[in-house]
Amino acid sequence: PSRSFHGNNRLLTSQIVSYYEPINQCKKELPEYFNFASDVLDEWARLEKDGRKPANPAFWWVNEEGEEVKWSFEELGSLSRKAANVLSGACGLQPGDRVIAVLPRVPEWWLLNVACMRAGIVLIPGTSQLTAKDISYRLQASKAKCIITSDTLAPAVESVLPGSQFLTSKLLVGQGSRDGWLNFKELL
Numbered sequence: 001p002s003r004s005f006h007g008n009n010r011l012l013t014s015q016i017v018s019y020y021e022p023i024n025q026c027k028k029e030l031p032e033y034f035n036f037a038s039d040v041l042d043e044w045a046r047l048e049k050d051g052r053k054p055a056n057p058a059f060w061w062v063n064e065e066g067e068e069v070k071w072s073f074e075e076l077g078s079l080s081r082k083a084a085n086v087l088s089g090a091c092g093l094q095p096g097d098r099v100i101a102v103l104p105r106v107p108e109w110w111l112l113n114v115a116c117m118r119a120g121i122v123l124i125p126g127t128s129q130l131t132a133k134d135i136s137y138r139l140q141a142s143k144a145k146c147i148i149t150s151d152t153l154a155p156a157v158e159s160v161l162p163g164s165q166f167l168t169s170k171l172l173v174g175q176g177s178r179d180g181w182l183n184f185k186e187l188l
Contacts, residue, residue, distance in 0.1 A: 036117050037114050037117045041080070041114065069107045071107075083111050084119040087146070088121075091146050091168075091169040095119065097146070098146075100148070106150070130156075132156050145166055145169065151175065152174070154172060154181065
């Protein structure tokens with residue numbers, strides 16, 4: 001049995017459990033390397049494209065003003081590959097490098113999460129409520145090589161940057177620009 005959500009069938013707990021039961025009994029091989037972005041999201045995009053999975057948004061964001069961003073699995077896959085290229089190209093990050101994201105919950109927050117998974121980069125999320133002292137501590141403790149923030153939060157982040165010895169790149173999400181910062185939307 002399945003229930004309807006926006007007119008499409010969804011897996012119920014029993015169906016999900018039946019999928020994982022062979023794994024739990026060691027009857028199904030687990031991949032040596034697993035990447036959620038390429039192994040799950042890209043597969044769902046392929047299934048949708050082939051017509052074997054009903055089309056559903058992979059991402060649907062609505063803000064207080066009613067603005068909406070809706071991405072299909074194919075769009076999320078494409079955008080996350082571009083974002084991963086920004087991180088590994090313009091920001092010079094390698095798999096295993098750490099990135100701190102101090103962002104409000106804007107669409108780019110989720111996009112960067114998927115991009116980091118795709119590129120093997122460790123994302124350290126931070127809320128927009130972090131103080132300069134909190135950001136400084138996280139930068140030093142994590143040895144992050146990149147920090148990502150919004151144009152409105154950048155002044156608080158900049159106040160602690162002189163003491164961050166591991167930081168090699170700064171990425172700005174938003175409409176504005178700042179000296180010494182890379183602009184995510186332009187690079188994307």
